[in-house]
Amino acid sequence: MQQLSTCTSCQQPLKEIKLEGHYGQGVTADVCGNCHLVWFDAFESVRLSGLGWVGLLREMIATPRAAQSVPTKMQCVRCKGSLKAVRNLTRFGRTAALECERGHGHFQGFALLLAERGLVRTINSHDLAALKEENTAPSCLNCGAPVEDVPTSLSGQTPVCKHCDTPLMLFDLPRLTQALLVRHGDVLTVEEPRQQLAIACRGCGQPLDATQDTSCENCGHVVAMPRLESVKPLLDKIEPILRNTRARQARPWGEKLKNMKGDASATQLHRWLGHTKDIFSSGNHRYSEAHSAVNYIGAIALMLFLYWLFG
Template sequence: MKCPECKQPMLERAFEGRNGTRVTIDVCQECGGLWFDTHESLRLSPTGTLQLFRAVYGQRGSYHPRRSGTLSCPRGDEKLALVHDMAHGHRFQYSRCPQQHGHFITFFQFLREKGLARELNPKEQAELRKHVDTLLCSDCGEPVRLANMTTCARCRAPLSLLDPACVETTIRGAQQPGDSRRDVAPEVAARLLMANQGTKQFRPNASAHAQATAPVIILPSEQVSTKSETLDLIATGGELLVHALELLNLIF
């Protein structure tokens, strides 16, 4: 079937579901959009969530939908209705078929639904402004000036990053007891990757306890002049997550 967003063909991909089941999801390789039939998203296991992340992100670092306006159900002619929802303490949105055929969600909104991406807090925004002038909206690709904006003017998506704490929880949920390949803690692997790639990190709090627990925002190499660059924080964090999963030999 065709993607409701960009009208390109969607591919059926099978991922691990809960209780040993398999969940087949339609994935757009052009814009990264996802079509879930009824309750398919809820049936994904933590491993299935990471598999889907790898399948979508691994093909093309970041996806920015074309924002074609009104979307239609790929299984009929019904107009999809925009729905605002909340999960894991994060607001997200998707477009639902009124005939209950399913719903369409962008890759970015899917990450928010699963709690893997969260909004930057004010302290993080202030610290980030010291290093970067402009971010790319992780949902539509629109430039966002950090000096006076905290949401995208085009699609209203908030400035967000992959939350290391939530990613770690998801990875731990995907780990299987007794598998020696998975003895390395995922946060250790991520830190090794950051060091090996020469990346720079900052934390919003200065205390030793806060530095031990605060989320890490990943910036490019110190050799790069970030003030002149435009960054997509989700894409930047995604690169490290993909490498960490490969280093752990986890699920792939």
């Protein structure tokens, strides 16, 4: 049991949470609810399963609103060394994290962590119009601060939160849903998503298909989810589906090998080697010499294959 870590910015204790990773492995995250920051040890965040993300999102929703200030004096939770800002270019844009130079892990703001996994997108003019129709003021997904003086339309530039300096983002409903519907390494398909994952349109109340709808078929209202709490109904519907999905029966190690015992031609590699042997030996008088050469080539091929497999 390692000692309790504290947030190096606000000095509050970090809350250690255990999340599910792929194939049932545990992943630990340390969360500062005050600064809306998550610490992951090296590479841990990529191992989160759908259920792990459900747990992390629930934790984010449950944490009180942030201190509304840009975190300062950030240090590595493990070695107290300095952190360097890294910008990872993902297919969803640039996201930033503060990484320990010795590779212990990284701190990331809530919204940027979600952005890195493509679960959120930047706000656009259609979202602003939809929020206006809903009589909802836009707010910062990262720190929760309301956004004052929002322009009525945006011309390419994404507005940035004045409190925490994060671009204004909203949940991307279909991408989030698809990312969550993964269990034991399998992508789950939901038979009737419009019923099983019904999310009410904020324009007319019709159920939306969370796996694909970005706007309502009925009234055209755009799905704009700028708050952490807005995904709670989705989590409540997805979590039981994930929990009720059992892992496929694992195949005992070596069963396949056992089945083809004594049958050297059972693998592609053997078949291929046998084939080369035929080519070399057909019509070749110096058969034995060619044969040993083929064995030699075969051995090299096998070594390369094994190196590729386990190297």
